[in-house]
Amino acid sequence: MTHTAPGTAVTDAARLAPALSEGATTAAVLQGYQQSMIGVFGTPKRVFVRGEGVHVWDAEGRKHLDLLSGLAVTALGHAHPFVLSAITSQLSTLGHVSNFFATPAQVALAERLVAMAGGGPDLPAKVFFANSGTEANEAALKITRRTGRTKVVAAEGAFHGRTMGALSLTAKASYREPFEPLPGDVVFVPYGDAAALAAAVDETVAAVVLEPIQGENGVVTPPADYLTEARRITREHGALLWLDEVQTGMGRTGSWLASQAGEHPVTADLVTVAKGLGNGFPVGACIATGTAADLLGAGEHGTTFGGNPVAAIAGLAVISVIERDGLLANATARGEQLRSAVEALGSPLVAGVTGRGLLRGIRLHQPVAPAVADAALEAGYIVNAPRPDVLRVAPPLIITADQLQTFLDALPGLLETAVGGAA
């Protein structure tokens, strides 16, 4: 026997982190957390110990419906059997070799992503693999520097990550200011305003970086022709169009990439993806098309882990299950179910539903979204509040109509609890 049975592997993990499995109370784990974890995330509200499908269980044995997917990551839900078997079989065959060498898995995933971003016989496209969204964006930012220009136009409200380069493109003052000076030559324009973008882009601009939908800013959807306009404007001035699809990509909004959906598909020069790509296995990618594909030369960028065969297999497994199970269509259908049900509530507190597919913002007339999220958690539903007046719902793409409906049925009560509590 050279292979370990899955059951044994689970037992081994439990032995390595006994506090999570041998009856330790939530309070004990959280005390350890407070003492040994750098405090950037605040105080966690739950200690989770197990997940299966759309559900997770906390250390007290309470079951929760996961409507956030670990921040738009676990698109196939927890412990998906296909992903699990792909990862474990790759890991037990070949886990890591470094980028001195190639692996079949890495090339297969690159080919899938190239096709996804619009690459083909007429448009060469190439991939750089990273381990996260921010790193995928760092790669893209370095590519923009090789245009011979340095200026980047980004959007107000944008979120592109926390490392210094990606942070320089992230608008939020409280994220940026403690770490200034950041890499410079970045200007911010109002999001969704094509005229403002046109005014900011000239022959000195290396790239325009945009999210197709601003997830962290509260699921803000731009006008339908905004990306097409951005494409036209960048082309006119020889600037790269860089779309950050870290949150919107990999089927989250009902198409592989949000930028390629509907009546206004756009092929960008740079596309970054991460979150949903590995279903929780850390993997990100920067896909460069056309001339952008060859801007970085040998030795100009690198990574030790990026694109290792386990990460690559995770991405391939995710793509394969989304295809096999028709999950793009499910994301669209469940997203519509959510939108129409929330609108039909006719709640005076609800201002509207934003987003597409299964990346949704429920906009409120009052800044009570954190209280609604707390009430939801108490009731066994995981959502979050990216803004005080927006509730974000981003369930696994595998969620069924009935599972989603339980939350939609509970929502009026949760809104009432929150307003009552806030008053």
Ligand SMILES: *Cc1c(COP(=O)(O)O)cnc(C)c1O
């Ligand atoms: C989450 C996110 C990032 C950063 O990804 P990490 O994996 O957390 O580094 C970048 N861009 C967008 C649009 C995101 O939503």
